[in-house]
Amino acid sequence: MMLASVLTTNLAILVLAGFIGFVVISKVPNTLHTPLMSGTNAIHGIVLLGGLLLLGLANLGALDKALLVIAVAFGTINIVGGFLVTDRMLDMFKSRPKPKASEESETKTPAGAQDTNGKGGS
Amino acid sequence: MSAPVLATSFLQSESFIYVLYIIAFALFIQGLRGLSGPTTAVRGNRIAAVGMAIAVVATLLNPGESNWGLIVMGVGLGVAVGVSAARQVKMTAMPQMVALFNGVGGGAVALISWVEFRSHGSTYGSHPIEVGGFVVHVGGPPAYVAIFSVFAAIVGSISFWGSNIAFGKLQEILPGRPITLGRAQQLVNLLLLTLAVAAGVALVAGTHSELLFIGMLIVAALLGNAVVLPIGGADMPVVISLLNAFTGLSAAATGMALNNPALIVAGMIVGASGSILTNLMAVAMNRSIPAIVAGGFGGGGAVQGASGAGAHDGTVRSTSAADAAIQLAYASRVVVVPGYGMAVAQAQHAVRELTKELEDRGVEVSYAIHPVAGRMPGHMNVLLAEADVPYDQLKEMDDANPEFARTDVSLVIGANDVTNPAAKNTPSSPIYGMPILEVADSRSVIVIKRSMNPGFAGIENELYFDPKTSMLFGDAKSAVSEITAELSAL
Numbered sequence: 001m002m003l004a005s006v007l008t009t010n011l012a013i014l015v016l017a018g019f020i021g022f023v024v025i026s027k028v029p030n031t032l033h034t035p036l037m038s039g040t041n042a043i044h045g046i047v048l049l050g051g052l053l054l055l056g057l058a059n060l061g062a063l064d065k066a067l068l069v070i071a072v073a074f075g076t077i078n079i080v081g082g083f084l085v086t087d088r089m090l091d092m093f094k095s096r097p098k099p100k101a102s103e104e105s106e107t108k109t110p111a112g113a114q115d116t117n118g119k120g121g122s
Numbered sequence: 123m124s125a126p127v128l129a130t131s132f133l134q135s136e137s138f139i140y141v142l143y144i145i146a147f148a149l150f151i152q153g154l155r156g157l158s159g160p161t162t163a164v165r166g167n168r169i170a171a172v173g174m175a176i177a178v179v180a181t182l183l184n185p186g187e188s189n190w191g192l193i194v195m196g197v198g199l200g201v202a203v204g205v206s207a208a209r210q211v212k213m214t215a216m217p218q219m220v221a222l223f224n225g226v227g228g229g230a231v232a233l234i235s236w237v238e239f240r241s242h243g244s245t246y247g248s249h250p251i252e253v254g255g256f257v258v259h260v261g262g263p264p265a266y267v268a269i270f271s272v273f274a275a276i277v278g279s280i281s282f283w284g285s286n287i288a289f290g291k292l293q294e295i296l297p298g299r300p301i302t303l304g305r306a307q308q309l310v311n312l313l314l315l316t317l318a319v320a321a322g323v324a325l326v327a328g329t330h331s332e333l334l335f336i337g338m339l340i341v342a343a344l345l346g347n348a349v350v351l352p353i354g355g356a357d358m359p360v361v362i363s364l365l366n367a368f369t370g371l372s373a374a375a376t377g378m379a380l381n382n383p384a385l386i387v388a389g390m391i392v393g394a395s396g397s398i399l400t401n402l403m404a405v406a407m408n409r410s411i412p413a414i415v416a417g418g419f420g421g422g423g424a425v426q427g428a429s430g431a432g433a434h435d436g437t438v439r440s441t442s443a444a445d446a447a448i449q450l451a452y453a454s455r456v457v458v459v460p461g462y463g464m465a466v467a468q469a470q471h472a473v474r475e476l477t478k479e480l481e482d483r484g485v486e487v488s489y490a491i492h493p494v495a496g497r498m499p500g501h502m503n504v505l506l507a508e509a510d511v512p513y514d515q516l517k518e519m520d521d522a523n524p525e526f527a528r529t530d531v532s533l534v535i536g537a538n539d540v541t542n543p544a545a546k547n548t549p550s551s552p553i554y555g556m557p558i559l560e561v562a563d564s565r566s567v568i569v570i571k572r573s574m575n576p577g578f579a580g581i582e583n584e585l586y587f588d589p590k591t592s593m594l595f596g597d598a599k600s601a602v603s604e605i606t607a608e609l610s611a612l
Contacts, residue, residue, distance in 0.1 A: 021394025033500030076200020084208035
């Protein structure tokens with residue numbers, strides 16, 4: 001019974017994560033699909049955790065250790081390379097010296113003043 | 123006895139570690155939310171990276187953790203390779219890079235499953251028995267651990283080999299054209315899949331044979347090769363995206379087997395993301411995913427025969443850089459339509475120079491980008507962003523199409539099938555129904571292209587025979603630079 005509940009809890013997490021994934025990813029515009037792909041690619045490098053956990057097991061043979069070191073190296077390449085390359089790409093989308101934003105910040109100031117007036121009235 | 127204890131106690135009992143995992147996956151989700159716009163995206167990616175760091179630290183906190191030397195070695199190796207690869211890769215080579223990173227991820231999954239089998243496989247197949255209304259598992263980990271682990275092994279192996287083949291094709295180590303066994307291909311694929319699944323079932327049921335496990339990995343590896351080798355270069359983005367989804371799902375399966383929530387959530391989100399992108403691309407190419415996986419499309423002679431209706435005897439008008447420059451200089455609105463040719467020629471900076479020159483002359487310039495232009499969705503956007511093209515000049519297909527009618531010159535640079543009017547006008551064409559950039563609606567069209575060779579789909583482009591189209595033959599980069607030179611001399 002205990003084990004069954006672990007399984008069902010994890011299944012619930014799995015299903016919910018799937019739905020969240022669909023909702024979040026659907027909001028990403030076409031323009032950013034390449035960085036999205038490399039970013040999510042980096043995220044599945046999380047299998048590294050599996051490699052790290054198994055390296056903690058007792059009585060691993062030489063072959064096990066060799067396989068796990070390769071797995072850990074693979075997972076790390078996946079994570080580090082993936083995030084770095086995504087960062088490089090996204091930086092190019094952002095770093096645009098564009099003198100804008102001076103027009104939008106003007107309208108807000110009077111609202112704050114009125115608010116404090118209303119509170120001080122009592 | 124030791125297996126369930128290992129699988130559950132040291133992963134699960136530590137509430138603190140579990141909480142760290144929850145924080146980690148929350149950061150992944152928050153990070154991906156940031157990718158909804160270019161201004162928040164950089165931070166989003168970094169948030170996700172922080173989440174990853176937390177997940178790794180949480181794992182290392184496990185009391186049972188040992189073999190630190192090996193961990194440092196593996197991580198050090200991975201960091202060295204990952205950093206140098208990510209720093210050095212050219213933006214044009216991004217699809218290969220993603221394929222390669224995806225492949226190592228899949229490889230890691232397969233290796234981890236293998237070691238997991240070596241450690242616990244001898245206890246697979248213990249059967250649940252009912253005692254007084256409760257189900258009790260005797261002898262080994264519950265069946266689902268074995269099922270997910272074996273699933274992860276198969277999918278990880280497919281993903282590793284498939285991604286490597288995709289990398290080889292994109293890097294042009296392997297020929298880009300489909301390599302197929304012909305009619306037997308699908309039968310062979312089906313056979314391999316059946317074999318892999320059968321081996322997996324036998325293992326789960328309690329065949330404690332490591333040889334069988336290795337055999338299963340090999341069969342899955344062959345399947346990965348057999349599925350990707352027959353796929354042509356044009357379909358590669360779909361394949362990479364599909365394999366990305368596969369690796370994600372295999373990571374989620376590993377998480378289910380190891381009872382690790384961070385792995386489950388991260389893997390599943392990647393699986394969802396990959397599925398969405400794959401589907402989007404398949405729609406944009408007017409192909410079904412099974413048809414793409416079945417292969418054969420993308421540059422074969424067979425397709426050419428099917429498009430016989432497009433056998434034109436019309437004439438093609440070729441132009442010179444000087445004439446093109448004049449045509450562009452007197453336009454009031456120019457739309458640039460980039461395609462893979464631009465990426466191959468590394469022409470994005472030259473294109474930016476040209477459009478700057480045009481903007482200085484008061485010409486309104488924008489870029490129309492087809493969802494599958496290039497070798498990856500959004501690939502063109504990355505290249506143009508690299509060349510400092512403002513984000514708001516990049517128009518997606520649905521925004522760009524209504525604008526072509528009031529466009530004086532459409533400048534098509536290394537794009538082909540995505541501009542082919544046959545997709546709208548010729549029901550017999552293999553690409554009929556595919557959404558295209560309606561370049562033919564503009565007042566005139568200049569196409570920069572290496573030669574009259576058909577594109578990856580192997581279909582002739584009616585656009586080139588349109589009287590208002592002129593062709594400028596040559597390498598995209600040098601042709602664009604020549605136009606810019608002529609333009610500044612005007």
